[in-house]
Amino acid sequence: MALRDAEHLQMLVGHLEQAEQHVADGERHLESQRTVVRDLERDGHYASQAKATLAQFEEMEAMHVADRDRLRRELAQGPGSRLVRAGRSARVGSPCLSPPRQIGKILSAFQ
Numbered sequence: 001m002a003l004r005d006a007e008h009l010q011m012l013v014g015h016l017e018q019a020e021q022h023v024a025d026g027e028r029h030l031e032s033q034r035t036v037v038r039d040l041e042r043d044g045h046y047a048s049q050a051k052a053t054l055a056q057f058e059e060m061e062a063m064h065v066a067d068r069d070r071l072r073r074e075l076a077q078g079p080g081s082r083l084v085r086a087g088r089s090a091r092v093g094s095p096c097l098s099p100p101r102q103i104g105k106i107l108s109a110f111q
Helices: 003-042 048-077 081-087 099-108
Strands: none
Touching: 003 048
């Protein structure tokens, strides 16, 4: 694999790790906001603003998931796809790759 391909792969893997973190953070934000809405409604309070915020969080999470899935597909189809697929977890929403150790393994396989 050419150095340029290795650099591109490293960039994609970095972007995927960031996207995985965004999805995980988004899941936590969604759960927290759902709790806010549930508590407000349970206590008889006005919850429309909290619901609007929840809807925005849901839209953002959908974008994060789409971005993560796009990066997974791109890595699965490009150079090093065999190694990336081998590192993929079967559980939805879990990281495809473990951080820096896996990046090194992927890149060293093509040098």
